Amino acid sequence: MPPPLANKINTKDNKEIKNKDGNKTVQSLLAPKKDQQIANQGNPPPKRDKRTFSDVSEESLEGIDLMSIHSDLKDIKKSLQNTVKKSDLDNLVKQKDLKDLVTTIVSKLLSTLKESITEEFNTKLKEKTGKLKDEIDALNIDNENFKERLRTKDRQIEELQEKVSDCNHRSIDALKSANYNEQYSRKHNIRMVNFPEKRNENLRDVFVKMVKKDLNVEIEPSDVIAIHRIPGKEDPWRTCHPDDKKFTWRQTSPIKQSRLDYFLVSEDLFSLMKNAKIIPGYKTDHSAIVFTFSASLDKRAPTEAVQTNLNDKKVELESMREQKIEGLLLRKKIKEVSAILKSWQHRKLTLLGKITVIKTLALPRLIHLLTALPNLPHSQLNELSAMFFNFIWNGKTDRVKRSTLIADFSQGGLNMVHLQSFCTYLKLSWVKRFLSNSDGTWQNLLLAELKQLGGDRVFTLQKDKIKEISNRLKNPFWKDIFECLHMAKPYTKLCVPEILSLDILNFIPISEYPVYMKWKLYGIQFIRDIVDSQSKSLLTFQQ
Structure with missing residues (x-):
C-alpha cells in the first residue's frame, strides 16, 4: 500500500507544504509550479546555474514522486466515479x-x-x-x-311378427287340412250321408250289416279299418248361444247395402218374442237383429223382410228418423253420459273444471257413434247441448252467453265444445282417412260412386260445387259427409294466384264432368293449365 501523501511530498529544502489547516495537499504542492509556469510564459527562461550531481538526483527523485502521485490520483478518480454525489441525492424521488x-x-x-x-x-x-x-x-x-335404424328394425320386427302369426295360422289350418285329408280324403274312403244314428251304436257292425243287406256285398268287420261319424261345420255362435234363434237379412251386393234397416215381423211370431237387440254382424259391417222367444221354435215363423236399401222409400225413412230409430245405439250412450254428469253434479267444480269433465269423460263416449252414424237431427243435438249446459249451470238459467263460453281463451271464453261443429269435424275425419289411403275396400266403393262426379278431385272443389255433388249422392252416409265438408270449407280468396290454382271442374256443369275429366290425361286439370304464361290469356283450342 503506498505511503500517505504527506510523507512523500517535500520541498527542495525538505520543507513540507501545508494547506490553511496545516495539512499537506496535492494542490499546495503543485501551486508553486503552476505560478512559476504562468510567470515564465511570456519571458524566456532565465539562465540557470550549473547544477550539481546532488541537485540532479534530488530533482529526479521529486519527478518520480510526482508521477507516483499522479498515478494514484487517477486511481482515486476512477474509484470515485461511481460514488453517489449530493446532486444525485437531490434528484432521488x-x-x-x-x-x-x-x-x-x-x-x-x-x-x-x-x-x-x-x-x-x-x-x-x-x-x-x-x-x-x-x-x-x-x-x-x-x-x-x-334411431332411424331402430325404427326400421321395429318395423321389420312388426312385419316379421305379422308374418309369423300368419304362418302360425296357416300352419294350424294346414295341420287341420292334413288331418282331414289323412282321415277323410283317402282313395279308399267312403263318405255316407244321412246315415241313421242310434244311441250306443256300434258303427262297424251296423255298417257291415247294411252293406250285406242293401248292397249284397259280403265283407267282414275286419275289412273296415276305421269308421266314425264326421262332425258338422263349426258354429261358434251356436256353441255360445245354443237356445237363441237369430234372424238377420243381408243383401248380397255390398254396394246396395244400407246402414239403416227395419223389419216387419208377423203377429204370431211377435207374440212369442220376449226381447230384441242389435248386434254387430259376423260376415259384414251390417248389424244383425237377435230375437229372444219365450218358447222353442222348430222352424222360422212367417216373416217379411223389407228392402234394406231405403233410398227410394222416403216416407218410411222420414218416419224412422222421426221415431229416432237411427238413434237406438245412441240412447244407451246418452244414458251413460247422463250418469257420468250426475256423478259429478254435486262436486264443487269451477266452470273450467266442469267443461273439462265434459270434454274428457262425457264426449269420448259419443265420438265413435257420432263418427259412424248419420248426422243427428237438430232436436237431438239441442238435447245433448242442453244436457251439457245444465250440468255447467247446475240446472239453472245460463248466466253467460253460450257463444261466450264457446269462445277461445284469447277472446275471453272458456273453450267450451260447440256440439254442431264438433260433429261436423268428426265426419270430416273420413275425408282424411280417404286421402291418406285410397286403396281400401270402402275407399274403392266411394270412388265407384264418385266416378261420374269427379272421382277423388271432388275434395278439392269449391264450396258451392261440393253442395251440388252432395245433392246428387245416393248413399245417405256420404251425403252427410259432403254436407259437412260444404259447411266447413271456406270460400277461395279473389286473387289471381288462388284462382289460377282452382280445378276446371269448378266452372263446368256436373253433367259434363266425364268429358272434361279426360283432359287430365293431356295435362289439363287447373285453370293455369289453359292460360298462356306470357300473354296471360286463355289458350286456343288448337294450342
Missing part, C-alpha cells in the same frame, strides 16, 4: 412517490399478465369448445342414425 410508482408499475404488469392469460385461455377454450361441438354434432348424427 421521495418514498411516497416511489411507492406510487411501484404500485403503478406492478398494476400495469398484472394487467398485462391478466390480459395475456385471458387471451390465451379464451383461445384454448375456443379450441376445446369447437372440438367438443364437433364431437357432439357427430354424436347427434350417429344418434339419429341409430
Whole structure:
C-alpha cells in the first residue's frame, strides 16, 4: 500500500507544504509550479546555474514522486466515479412517490399478465369448445342414425311378427287340412250321408250289416279299418248361444247395402218374442237383429223382410228418423253420459273444471257413434247441448252467453265444445282417412260412386260445387259427409294466384264432368293449365 501523501511530498529544502489547516495537499504542492509556469510564459527562461550531481538526483527523485502521485490520483478518480454525489441525492424521488410508482408499475404488469392469460385461455377454450361441438354434432348424427335404424328394425320386427302369426295360422289350418285329408280324403274312403244314428251304436257292425243287406256285398268287420261319424261345420255362435234363434237379412251386393234397416215381423211370431237387440254382424259391417222367444221354435215363423236399401222409400225413412230409430245405439250412450254428469253434479267444480269433465269423460263416449252414424237431427243435438249446459249451470238459467263460453281463451271464453261443429269435424275425419289411403275396400266403393262426379278431385272443389255433388249422392252416409265438408270449407280468396290454382271442374256443369275429366290425361286439370304464361290469356283450342 503506498505511503500517505504527506510523507512523500517535500520541498527542495525538505520543507513540507501545508494547506490553511496545516495539512499537506496535492494542490499546495503543485501551486508553486503552476505560478512559476504562468510567470515564465511570456519571458524566456532565465539562465540557470550549473547544477550539481546532488541537485540532479534530488530533482529526479521529486519527478518520480510526482508521477507516483499522479498515478494514484487517477486511481482515486476512477474509484470515485461511481460514488453517489449530493446532486444525485437531490434528484432521488421521495418514498411516497416511489411507492406510487411501484404500485403503478406492478398494476400495469398484472394487467398485462391478466390480459395475456385471458387471451390465451379464451383461445384454448375456443379450441376445446369447437372440438367438443364437433364431437357432439357427430354424436347427434350417429344418434339419429341409430334411431332411424331402430325404427326400421321395429318395423321389420312388426312385419316379421305379422308374418309369423300368419304362418302360425296357416300352419294350424294346414295341420287341420292334413288331418282331414289323412282321415277323410283317402282313395279308399267312403263318405255316407244321412246315415241313421242310434244311441250306443256300434258303427262297424251296423255298417257291415247294411252293406250285406242293401248292397249284397259280403265283407267282414275286419275289412273296415276305421269308421266314425264326421262332425258338422263349426258354429261358434251356436256353441255360445245354443237356445237363441237369430234372424238377420243381408243383401248380397255390398254396394246396395244400407246402414239403416227395419223389419216387419208377423203377429204370431211377435207374440212369442220376449226381447230384441242389435248386434254387430259376423260376415259384414251390417248389424244383425237377435230375437229372444219365450218358447222353442222348430222352424222360422212367417216373416217379411223389407228392402234394406231405403233410398227410394222416403216416407218410411222420414218416419224412422222421426221415431229416432237411427238413434237406438245412441240412447244407451246418452244414458251413460247422463250418469257420468250426475256423478259429478254435486262436486264443487269451477266452470273450467266442469267443461273439462265434459270434454274428457262425457264426449269420448259419443265420438265413435257420432263418427259412424248419420248426422243427428237438430232436436237431438239441442238435447245433448242442453244436457251439457245444465250440468255447467247446475240446472239453472245460463248466466253467460253460450257463444261466450264457446269462445277461445284469447277472446275471453272458456273453450267450451260447440256440439254442431264438433260433429261436423268428426265426419270430416273420413275425408282424411280417404286421402291418406285410397286403396281400401270402402275407399274403392266411394270412388265407384264418385266416378261420374269427379272421382277423388271432388275434395278439392269449391264450396258451392261440393253442395251440388252432395245433392246428387245416393248413399245417405256420404251425403252427410259432403254436407259437412260444404259447411266447413271456406270460400277461395279473389286473387289471381288462388284462382289460377282452382280445378276446371269448378266452372263446368256436373253433367259434363266425364268429358272434361279426360283432359287430365293431356295435362289439363287447373285453370293455369289453359292460360298462356306470357300473354296471360286463355289458350286456343288448337294450342
